Amino acid sequence: MSLNSRAIAALGAVVVVGAATVGTSVAIASDQTEHISHRxxxxxxxxxxxxxxxxxxxxxxxxxxxxxxxxxxxxxxxxxxxxxxxxxxxxxxxxxxxxxxxxxxxxxxxxxxxxxxxxxxxxxxxxxxxxxxxxxxxxxxxxxxxxxxxxxxxxxxxxxxxxxxxxxxxxxxxxx
The missing domain is CATH 2.70.50 (Coagulation Factor XIII; Chain A, domain 1)
Structure with missing residues (x-):
């Protein structure tokens, strides 16, 4: 079984959306004060x-x-x-x-x-x-x-x- 170009493109889109979600979550979480981040x-x-x-x-x-x-x-x-x-x-x-x-x-x-x-x-x-x-x-x-x-x-x-x-x-x- 081989993957066709549509399947590869779909997987790529999932990875990009997932990475964007994680990146946004990290950016939001990093908006904490310096003291809170010292644990x-x-x-x-x-x-x-x-x-x-x-x-x-x-x-x-x-x-x-x-x-x-x-x-x-x-x-x-x-x-x-x-x-x-x-x-x-x-x-x-x-x-x-x-x-x-x-x-x-x-x-x-x-x-x-x-x-x-x-x-x-x-x-x-x-x-x-x-x-x-x-x-x-x-x-x-x-x-x-x-x-x-x-x-x-x-x-x-x-x-x-x-x-x-x-x-x-x-x-x-x-x-x-």
């Missing part, structure tokens, strides 16, 4: 949490003063239980994702648990520019002994002292 996702097992940055300076580097305020806000949110939170068991797999424009700037993620060789930090994603996903790690490698693990995601150039955005998530360890 991080924490995936634990089969569930995910999407969050806006806790610390954000409209796309400009966060100054040292703002970083201090950010740390205070993060500590308050941790104490008040207002951070994006997920329950986790040691056998879960945990990963972090970021939106494409965050990946274009560069980003990394770490926890305040796991091995102490990193000064009390365990890397979830080493500095990366381009990739939007950290890959999934075994939770028992990144959790701390307190039962509450803080996950930090940072957007920025690894050679800069000031990040562009910072997200925080909390993992609550559950019995398996």
């Amino acid at each position: 991080a996702t924490l995936t634990v097992g089969n569930s995910s949490i999407v969050a806006d940055p806790l610390c954000w300076n409209n796309g400009s580097p966060i100054t040292e003063d703002l970083q201090d305020k950010c740390q205070e806000a993060a500590n308050d949110a941790l104490k008040n239980g207002t951070l994006p939170t997920s329950d986790v068991v040691a056998s879960d797999r945990v990963g972090v994702g970021v939106s494409p424009n965050v990946a274009d700037s560069g980003w990394w993620a770490f926890s305040n648990g796991g091995s102490t060789s990193g000064g009390g930090r365990t890397s979830i994603a080493s500095y990366a520019k381009g990739p939007t996903w950290s890959g999934a790690q075994q939770a028992n490698k990144i959790l701390n002994a307190s039962g509450k693990t803080l996950i930090t995601v940072v957007e920025g150039d690894k050679n800069s002292d000031n990040p562009i955005a910072v997200w925080y998530f909390q993992l609550n360890t559950q019995d398996s």
